[in-house]
Amino acid sequence: MALSGVLPATAQGLQPGWRFAPPPGVTIVQHKPRNALQLQANTQVNPVFLRQVVQYPTSERSGTLVVDTRAHFLYFVLGDGRALRYGIGVAKSGFEWSGTHKVTRKAEWPGWTPPAEMLRRRPELPRHMVGGPENPLGARALYIGSTLYRIHGTTEPWSIGQNVSSGCIRMTNADVIDLYERVKLNTKVVVLS
Numbered sequence: 001m002a003l004s005g006v007l008p009a010t011a012q013g014l015q016p017g018w019r020f021a022p023p024p025g026v027t028i029v030q031h032k033p034r035n036a037l038q039l040q041a042n043t044q045v046n047p048v049f050l051r052q053v054v055q056y057p058t059s060e061r062s063g064t065l066v067v068d069t070r071a072h073f074l075y076f077v078l079g080d081g082r083a084l085r086y087g088i089g090v091a092k093s094g095f096e097w098s099g100t101h102k103v104t105r106k107a108e109w110p111g112w113t114p115p116a117e118m119l120r121r122r123p124e125l126p127r128h129m130v131g132g133p134e135n136p137l138g139a140r141a142l143y144i145g146s147t148l149y150r151i152h153g154t155t156e157p158w159s160i161g162q163n164v165s166s167g168c169i170r171m172t173n174a175d176v177i178d179l180y181e182r183v184k185l186n187t188k189v190v191v192l193s
Contacts, residue, residue, distance in 0.1 A: 045160045049073075049087020051175050056083035060190065065103075065151070065183065067169055067191045069096065072161045074151070074169060076182055086179065088151075089159040089170035097167055098193035101145030102186045107131075110141040115148050118166055139173040140180040144189055151189075152176060 062079035069090040075083040109131035119125060129135050138153020153173040160172060
């Protein structure tokens with residue numbers, strides 16, 4: 001089975017293999033899928049990382065986001081000892097961070113401009129990619145304070161539950177769309193180490 005791996009014109013400077021590797025049994029191709037069966041490849045998220053309401057006793061108020069990077073979960077606190085839990089992909093070794101911030105911006109189908117630090121490490125990356133289905137930030141982004149980091153969607157759903165990013169918090173596009181609708185500007189974000 002195969003998924004379309006067509007790169008947008010804005011990403012032509014990318015080298016093969018710039019993305020996180022797909023799971024076994026999935027082949028990225030450079031052409032359009034020949035039929036709908038090719039779109040049904042095994043890109044599902046491990047069931048433990050599926051969105052669900054869980055018991056979550058916390059002193060944080062309802063509406064707060066708590067990011068547990070070690071467990072690969074983001075919690076949207078509901079109150080009464082419950083939270084809506086989402087599976088996430090987090091920073092790879094050496095890019096971890098923690099702290100308390102606020103959501104300072106929200107964007108639908110955001111454009112992506114890699115920060116200077118990332119471009120120094122990965123000069124093959126594009127200087128900018130317009131928003132859309134092939135953009136690494138996915139369908140939505142929540143910008144975290146004055147940091148370089150975001151909670152955003154991903155074009156690589158198999159990376160949920162992994163340590164793969166340069167500091168951003170990844171969610172499936174379906175989950176980030178759901179969270180985006182729930183979160184307001186100035187929502188508190190607690191990132192645990």
